Amino acid sequence: MLTIKDLHARVEEKTIIKGLNLEIKPGEVHAIMGPNGAGKSTLGYVLSGREGYEVEQGEVTFNGANLLEMEVEERAQAGLFLAFQYPVEIPGVSNMEFMKESVNAMRKARGEDELSSAEFLKKAKAACKQVNLPLDFLKRGVNEGFSGGEKKRNEIMQLIMLEPKLAILDESDSGLDVDALQVVANGVNSQRDGKRSFIVVTHYQRLLDFIEPDYVHILAQGKIVKSGGPELAKEVEASGYAWLGQAQEGEEA
Amino acid sequence: MSQWLAHVIERAAAVDDWLSPVRAEALAKLKEQTWPGRRTEAWRYTSLHAVEDLSLATESSVQAEAPAIAGLDALDLVFVDGRLTTPLADLDLPEGLTIRALTDKSEAAEHVFTKVKPSHHLFGLVNDVLATQGVVIDVAQDAVIERPIRVVNFASDNVESHTRVLVSLGKNAKATVIEHGSGTGHSLNTAFAEYDIANEARLEHYRFALHQGDAIHVGGSHFKLANKSRLNSTLIGYGSQLTRLDVDIIHAGEHAHAKFNNAYLLAPKEHFDLHSTIEHAMPNGTTEENARGIIGDKAKAVFNGRIHIHRDAQKTLAELNNRNLLLSRGAQINTKPELEIYADDVQCAHGATVAEIDEEALYYLLTRGINKQMALVMLNFGFVQELVFDMPNKALADWLQPILKQRFEDMMERS
Numbered sequence: 001m002l003t004i005k006d007l008h009a010r011v012e013e014k015t016i017i018k019g020l021n022l023e024i025k026p027g028e029v030h031a032i033m034g035p036n037g038a039g040k041s042t043l044g045y046v047l048s049g050r051e052g053y054e055v056e057q058g059e060v061t062f063n064g065a066n067l068l069e070m071e072v073e074e075r076a077q078a079g080l081f082l083a084f085q086y087p088v089e090i091p092g093v094s095n096m097e098f099m100k101e102s103v104n105a106m107r108k109a110r111g112e113d114e115l116s117s118a119e120f121l122k123k124a125k126a127a128c129k130q131v132n133l134p135l136d137f138l139k140r141g142v143n144e145g146f147s148g149g150e151k152k153r154n155e156i157m158q159l160i161m162l163e164p165k166l167a168i169l170d171e172s173d174s175g176l177d178v179d180a181l182q183v184v185a186n187g188v189n190s191q192r193d194g195k196r197s198f199i200v201v202t203h204y205q206r207l208l209d210f211i212e213p214d215y216v217h218i219l220a221q222g223k224i225v226k227s228g229g230p231e232l233a234k235e236v237e238a239s240g241y242a243w244l245g246q247a248q249e250g251e252e253a
Numbered sequence: 254m255s256q257w258l259a260h261v262i263e264r265a266a267a268v269d270d271w272l273s274p275v276r277a278e279a280l281a282k283l284k285e286q287t288w289p290g291r292r293t294e295a296w297r298y299t300s301l302h303a304v305e306d307l308s309l310a311t312e313s314s315v316q317a318e319a320p321a322i323a324g325l326d327a328l329d330l331v332f333v334d335g336r337l338t339t340p341l342a343d344l345d346l347p348e349g350l351t352i353r354a355l356t357d358k359s360e361a362a363e364h365v366f367t368k369v370k371p372s373h374h375l376f377g378l379v380n381d382v383l384a385t386q387g388v389v390i391d392v393a394q395d396a397v398i399e400r401p402i403r404v405v406n407f408a409s410d411n412v413e414s415h416t417r418v419l420v421s422l423g424k425n426a427k428a429t430v431i432e433h434g435s436g437t438g439h440s441l442n443t444a445f446a447e448y449d450i451a452n453e454a455r456l457e458h459y460r461f462a463l464h465q466g467d468a469i470h471v472g473g474s475h476f477k478l479a480n481k482s483r484l485n486s487t488l489i490g491y492g493s494q495l496t497r498l499d500v501d502i503i504h505a506g507e508h509a510h511a512k513f514n515n516a517y518l519l520a521p522k523e524h525f526d527l528h529s530t531i532e533h534a535m536p537n538g539t540t541e542e543n544a545r546g547i548i549g550d551k552a553k554a555v556f557n558g559r560i561h562i563h564r565d566a567q568k569t570l571a572e573l574n575n576r577n578l579l580l581s582r583g584a585q586i587n588t589k590p591e592l593e594i595y596a597d598d599v600q601c602a603h604g605a606t607v608a609e610i611d612e613e614a615l616y617y618l619l620t621r622g623i624n625k626q627m628a629l630v631m632l633n634f635g636f637v638q639e640l641v642f643d644m645p646n647k648a649l650a651d652w653l654q655p656i657l658k659q660r661f662e663d664m665m666e667r668s
């Protein structure tokens with residue numbers, strides 16, 4: 001599904017990703033954990049093609065295609081989805097038109113017919129219900145005046161509507177209470193079909209109790225410093241990242 | 254001197270109704286006016302050439318219905334070419350609401366006519382002397398009128414018309430008034446409205462100036478706010494051969510709050526001119542004005558936003574923001590902020606910008622597979638649509654949104 005080889009990337013003048021390798025197969029769930037500022041969000045931005053995030057070195061292949069050569073919207077149309085850590089507010093665009101354009105753009109890219117208004121509405125209503133968002137939110141501006149939790153649920157609602165092949169969830173759990181966390185996790189789990197893959201970026205083991213990962217990676221200072229199974233997340237939960245800092249300082253010294 | 258104005262003055266002499274004494278004062282002022290040219294500040298970017306020698310019929314027998322708006326159950330008062338066609342006696346009015354024709358003498362009319370609108374507006378004076386047709390809306394103290402009142406003004410072809418709306422909101426009263434104008438034929442319509450808003454009263458106001466094509470529409474909405482009153486006004490304008498609107502919001506009492514959103518969408522070659530003046534004459538008032546325009550190819554928009562904070566108006570909070578989006582190199586905007594602040598303890602912000610795309614918002618849309626061209630359309634229209642979403646009346650917003658979207662898409666195609 002996704003192969004990242006020796007990726008180096010910078011934002012403005014600062015190199016943030018420094019030699020990252022990752023291989024994700026269809027149906028797998030990979031958790032990426034790591035301290036603040038490690039480069040987790042940066043990785044998501046680089047993979048999605050955000051302007052200003054420059055790849056210095058390395059390769060990324062997504063379902064056989066060279067991801068790094070594609071435009072942002074082409075990556076999305078090819079099935080890559082990024083759930084934002086900080087979803088963007090767009091007051092003048094309604095969720096309804098936003099989602100409709102988006103769903104139909106994806107359908108078009110897959111060679112499917114556009115949804116009629118009625119078909120779209122039916123799907124949107126079901127997705128709203130699934131993530132516990134009131135229906136009138138469709139009429140409101142994109143993320144406008146939403147609480148932190150509502151924004152996160154909106155990202156998951158989009159995930160459900162857009163049916164991507166690979167979804168990167170950037171701290172979709174931060175700032176959520178247990179109930180909201182459950183809603184987010186259920187939303188994600190409902191999309192697991194053995195073919196779709198997920199990268200779950202999180203700070204806490206908590207989310208991984210609900211979305212069970214196949215692999216856990218620790219990202220620090222721009223690369224993956226440790227990989228393991230679900231038990232690695234529990235270790236991190238118990239001991240924090242302090243060991244990391246020391247190990248790395250040792251390495252550098 | 255314009256031949257048209259000379260005619261107006263001649264015709265004014267023949268107007269004889271119960272308002273004649275007041276009209277005479279306006280006529281005297283009108284006679285002192287010189288015909289605006291390029292050096293007249295208020296008309297600097299808007300040529301009146303099309304009016305100068307205009308000679309149109311002064312009445313018609315055209316019939317027209319009020320444009321239907323789904324979900325809006327309004328009390329409709331319809332003018333066709335300046336003729337009030339709604340039989341007022343047949344209206345079923347809620348308690349606390351009185352609606353009269355301007356032809357009938359009333360205290361409410363006397364109290365408001367020429368008392369809110371400043372007398373320096375040339376076409377306002379024309380309207381003062383010629384508008385015999387009009388409605389007087391009188392809302393009693395404490396009355397809460399839920400049903401919106403809509404004044405429809407339709408201009409057909411080859412006709413000149415002058416209409417007046419006078420609104421008086423009693424203490425602690427609440428009402429919604431919609432001024433809904435349209436017409437595409439070669440016409441001249443002046444439509445002026447005056448709103449006297451008493452202490453603690455709340456007015457929700459809309460002005461849809463949807464004249465297009467050869468229509469010439471010159472008008473104004475003028476508001477006087479007493480203590481602790483509230484105004485929430487939205488103006489949506491198209492351009493036409495010539496559309497010119499003057500809005501005055503006068504804080505005549507303390508602790509009044511005014512919100513004024515306006516948006517103009519100009520199809521190719523249209524002309525639209527909005528002059529807004531916020532007068533803070535008393536302390537502790539707040540004003541928030543958002544003006545946003547999208548201007549098509551070879552169209553021209555003029556926005557003049559004046560904020561005048563008088564010496565006594567301490568603790569005023571006034572914000573005016575004007576953003577414009579030009580759809581082509583041939584599109585033109587003349588935007589001018591005018592700040593006059595004579596009080597020292599005030600907060601006042603005034604900005605005029607050419608709209609820029611929010612890169613983060615664009616990125617967000619792209620990550621959802623929306624192509625760049627469509628994303629730009631959504632964001633560009635979004636900045637006007639935001640004001641539509643902000644309208645308190647959802648039926649009106651739902652009606653306007655697709656109409657404006659369509660207009661915007663047509664504008665994009667032709668730019």
Ligand SMILES: Nc1ncnc2c1ncn2[C@@H]1O[C@H](COP(=O)(O)OP(=O)(O)O)[C@@H](O)[C@H]1O
Pocket residue numbers: 011012014016034035036037038039040041042043
């Ligand atoms: N636009 C930017 N310009 C410069 N540095 C940035 C920018 N965005 C992020 N960084 C830096 O990149 C590093 C990684 O940030 P980020 O990817 O957000 O970390 P994480 O998501 O793991 O907390 C941090 O040191 C941060 O300060």
Ligand SMILES: [Mg+2]
Pocket residue numbers: 040041042085170171
């Ligand atoms: Mg982050």
